[in-house]
Amino acid sequence: MSVRRRDRQRDDTRHDLALAAFELATRHGLGGVRVPDIAAAAGVSTRTFNNYFASREAAIVWPAACHAIGVADQFRGRPADEPIGESLVESVTALYGPGAGQQLPPDWLRRFRALVAAEPALHGEYLKATAAAQEALGDAIAERIGGGQSGAFRAHVIAGMVAGAERAAVMHWMRHNDGTLADAVRTAVRQAVAGLEGGTR
Amino acid sequence: MSVRRRDRQRDDTRHDLALAAFELATRHGLGGVRVPDIAAAAGVSTRTFNNYFASREAAIVWPAACHAIGVADQFRGRPADEPIGESLVESVTALYGPGAGQQLPPDWLRRFRALVAAEPALHGEYLKATAAAQEALGDAIAERIGGGQSGAFRAHVIAGMVAGAERAAVMHWMRHNDGTLADAVRTAVRQAVAGLEGGTR
DNA sequence: GCAGCTCTTGCGTAGTCGGCAAGTTAGGGC
DNA sequence: GCCCTAACTTGCCGACTACGCAAGAGCTGC
Numbered sequence: 001m002s003v004r005r006r007d008r009q010r011d012d013t014r015h016d017l018a019l020a021a022f023e024l025a026t027r028h029g030l031g032g033v034r035v036p037d038i039a040a041a042a043g044v045s046t047r048t049f050n051n052y053f054a055s056r057e058a059a060i061v062w063p064a065a066c067h068a069i070g071v072a073d074q075f076r077g078r079p080a081d082e083p084i085g086e087s088l089v090e091s092v093t094a095l096y097g098p099g100a101g102q103q104l105p106p107d108w109l110r111r112f113r114a115l116v117a118a119e120p121a122l123h124g125e126y127l128k129a130t131a132a133a134q135e136a137l138g139d140a141i142a143e144r145i146g147g148g149q150s151g152a153f154r155a156h157v158i159a160g161m162v163a164g165a166e167r168a169a170v171m172h173w174m175r176h177n178d179g180t181l182a183d184a185v186r187t188a189v190r191q192a193v194a195g196l197e198g199g200t201r
Numbered sequence: 202m203s204v205r206r207r208d209r210q211r212d213d214t215r216h217d218l219a220l221a222a223f224e225l226a227t228r229h230g231l232g233g234v235r236v237p238d239i240a241a242a243a244g245v246s247t248r249t250f251n252n253y254f255a256s257r258e259a260a261i262v263w264p265a266a267c268h269a270i271g272v273a274d275q276f277r278g279r280p281a282d283e284p285i286g287e288s289l290v291e292s293v294t295a296l297y298g299p300g301a302g303q304q305l306p307p308d309w310l311r312r313f314r315a316l317v318a319a320e321p322a323l324h325g326e327y328l329k330a331t332a333a334a335q336e337a338l339g340d341a342i343a344e345r346i347g348g349g350q351s352g353a354f355r356a357h358v359i360a361g362m363v364a365g366a367e368r369a370a371v372m373h374w375m376r377h378n379d380g381t382l383a384d385a386v387r388t389a390v391r392q393a394v395a396g397l398e399g400g401t402r
Numbered sequence: 403g404c405a406g407c408t409c410t411t412g413c414g415t416a417g418t419c420g421g422c423a424a425g426t427t428a429g430g431g432c
Numbered sequence: 433g434c435c436c437t438a439a440c441t442t443g444c445c446g447a448c449t450a451c452g453c454a455a456g457a458g459c460t461g462c
Contacts, residue, residue, distance in 0.1 A: 009459095010409080035449070045411050050450060123332070124325030131328055131368075138369065149377065156369040157389045164365025167332075168339065168357040176350065188358045195396015210428090211440080236418070246442050251419065 014052050014062070015103070016042040021059040026111060030056065030119045061125040063104060064112055068133035070095055072140040080144065085193030087144075088162050091137075092189050096182040113181075117174045134163035158196065165192035215253050215263070216304070217243040222260040227312060231257065231320045262326040264305055265313055269334035271296055273341040281345065286394030288345075289363050292338075293390050297383040311382075318375045335364035359397065366393035 020041035024033045033056060039049040053059040074091035096109070116122045138159035142152040169188035173181045221242035225234045234257060240250040254260040275292035297310070317323045339357035346352050370389035374382045 013409090034447095046449090047411055047413090047451090048409080051410075054450075056449095124329050127328035127332055128325050131324065134365070134369075135372075153370075153373050153385075153389075154392065156373055157366045157392050160365030160367070160369030160389070161362040161393050162365070164335070164361030164363070164368075165358045166361070167365075168335075168361030169354075171336075172354050172357055184354075188354075188361070191355065191358050191396075192362050193396075195392075195394075214440095235416095247418095248420090248442055248444090249440085252441080255419080257418095 013042070013044065013048075017044070017049060017052055018059050018062045019105075021053075021056055022063070022108075022112070022115070025056070025060055025119070026115055030060075030115075030121055055125075057122050057125040060115070060122060061129050063108070064126065065129035065132065067095060067104075067109075068129050069136055071133055072136035075137060075140045076143070084141070084144065084158075085190075085196055088141075088158075088193050089186060089189045092162060092166055093182055093186045096185050110181075113170065113174055130163060130167060134159050137162065158193075161192045162189055165189050214243070214245065214249075218245070218250055218253055219260050219263045220306075222254075222257055223264070223309075223313070223316070226257070226261055226320070227316055231261075231316075231322055256326075258323050258326040261316070261323060262330050264309070265327065266330035266333060268296060268305075268310075269330050270337055272334055273337035276338060276341045277344070285342070285345065285359075286391075286397055289342075289359075289394050290387060290390045293363060293367055294383055294387045297386050314371065314375055314382075331364060331368060335360050338363065359394075362393045363390055366390050 017038060021033070021038045024037055024041060035049055035056060036046050038056065038059065039046045042049075049059070053062065071091050074094050075087055078087040078090060116126050135156075138152075138156035141158055142155035145151050145155055147154065165188040166185055169184040170181065173179075173184045218239060222234070222239045225238055225242060236250055236257060237247050239257065239260065240247045243250075250260070254263070272292050275295045276288055279288040279292060317327050336357075339353075339360035342359055343353040343356035346356055348355065366389040367386055370385040371382065374380075374385045
């Protein structure tokens with residue numbers, strides 16, 4: 001417990017900065033927020049902000065990046081004998097269900113999506129976050145199916161398919177707000193994994 | 202001929218800037234290149250550079266963005282009665298074959314990939330380019346399969362799967378340089394479309 | 403309590419982005 | 433052929449950002 005105290009404070013600071021950046025951006029638009037504003041809202045100096053994040057965009061997206069990385073963990077937590085497609089569907093949709101964002105404000109996910117949709121300057125950072133998550137998921141799948149380098153290749157392609165389908169679902173949902181996001185994602189991922197049911201090799 | 206002259210000069214300038222940015226970045230690393238260097242190499246002022254591109258990164262990635270958008274065009278050029286999976290495989294791999302980069306230097310694609318792999322600061326811009334291409338491909342697929350809004354949803358999910366698989370193949374190829382990039386991409390896209398052969402609905 | 407961290411902060415610098423207003427050039431109407 | 437208009441380029445300028453550096457503050461472990 002002793003070693004962690006410092007780390008926890010560090011994480012708290014990062015968390016505060018990220019949330020402050022997000023709140024300010026939703027309120028005033030990304031262009032209406034300056035780094036000093038964010039730093040002040042989190043109670044640190046601008047220099048400290050830059051110690052944690054390279055840009056406003058990175059700060060805003062950071063919680064989403066952490067969130068997205070969770071897919072791989074979810075997948076590793078599924079039973080190993082479950083069909084891989086089902087594992088993937090459940091792993092992805094778990095992040096869109098209630099209670100997925102633990103220490104984040106309620107309704108954060110929805111507001112975050114809206115912000116990203118409204119601010120093209122966030123797209124790049126957001127895509128980087130999802131790409132990292134896809135990479136992690138690919139590794140997790142590779143662990144499950146094995147098969148050396150060619151297995152890893154297959155695994156990462158599957159991860160790419162799933163991530164791509166998820167992205168498409170989110171984009172579609174952001175445009176036409178019909179139904180819940182979780183349902184759209186579930187449908188999309190089901191469609192993506194339809195071709196590999198049964199044959200993991 | 203009259204209306205276009207101006208536009209052509211404009212395009213030439215943009216092209217020169219993009220290529221200069223790319224060459225300088227490969228030579229000195231992204232961090233070793235300043236905007237004035239690029240502008241000077243293209244024979245314009247720094248202010249003009251900023252009229253064309255919002256950042257060095259955007260300039261470097263711009264040819265790749267144009268290139269990637271071509272997938273949708275390729276797809277539209279395929280016979281309408283061809284199985285959709287086959288159309289997709291051919292559309293994507295066509296961009297990796299010889300002669301794909303018309304007015305770009307030979308070996309550009311390979312060097313571009315290497316640069317992006319080496320410079321994380323380019324990832325965001327690059328992903329934005331591929332996302333735009335994915336969007337365009339989704340629209341093209343939607344035109345083919347029809348089916349109103351739910352058809353469009355399916356179409357964009359398919360585009361996401363294909364784009365994700367392609368991305369995974371490129372990443373894999375960048376790490377372990379085995380075989381040709383075109384082959385890796387072909388294999389990956391084949392895998393992605395395996396589940397939807399025959400059933401476009 | 404003390405020695406050694408790490409984190410924070412202020413300062414200074416180099417560089418980027420974009421508005422604005424002049425100067426320049428191409429294209430079209432007559 | 434001539435001029436007018438619109439588009440493009442450019443220099444100047446200010447606001448902002450990113451980051452190196454060094455001093456200071458607060459934990460942590462002994």
